[in-house]
Amino acid sequence: MAAINPYLTFNGNCEEAFNFYKSVFGGEFVYLGRFNEIPPGESGPGIPEAYQDKIMHVSLPIGKHHILMGSDNHPAYGEVSFGQNINISISAETKEAADKLFNGLSENGQITMPMADVFWGDYFGMVIDQFGVMWMVSFNKNA
Structure with a gap:
């Protein structure tokens, strides 16, 4: 979940x-x-x-x-x-789940930051979906 x-x-x-x-x-x-x-x-x-x-x-x-x-x-x-000024931040339980969520939200949307390992330790990306909703998707292996 x-x-x-x-x-x-x-x-x-x-x-x-x-x-x-x-x-x-x-x-x-x-x-x-x-x-x-x-x-x-x-x-x-x-x-x-x-x-x-x-x-x-x-x-x-x-x-x-x-x-x-x-x-x-x-x-x-x-x-x-x-x-x-509001994003929805969603934290996935696995890297694969993060990719699945990100790819689904990206369909007909606009990727503003591709999924990647970032300096604070998460696997993270940002997308605006096809309805204009801004999403932040992450996975933290230490969570």
């Missing part, structure tokens, strides 16, 4: 938003990483100096089985607007 979690994207105020969510839901961040932690050559179009301390990824458990995730939008991709 795969796990599905909301993934929110912000225009530079992700940390402020997630500190607010933390005050509402309680708990601690499972992970909080900044753009300046991305290894050289892995940041795509590069990160401007003013954006180095912005949030690359944050995870906050909400209840027993759900995680609210988010990041600041990479500035090279422009600003996000309400309704375009």
Whole structure:
């Protein structure tokens, strides 16, 4: 069974938003990483100096089985607007299951990041399906 979690994207105020969510839901961040932690050559179009301390990824458990995730939008991709700032993150139980989900969601859609091993340890990819829904598909062998 795969796990599905909301993934929110912000225009530079992700940390402020997630500190607010933390005050509402309680708990601690499972992970909080900044753009300046991305290894050289892995940041795509590069990160401007003013954006180095912005949030690359944050995870906050909400209840027993759900995680609210988010990041600041990479500035090279422009600003996000309400309704375009939510992805569905789906974590598969196996690499094969991740590929099956990704390939299915990609049919008549647009791959924005092909499935690949990434520096944080996951097998990960992103796609916009044929209905305009944005998906993040991952498999973590250590989960």
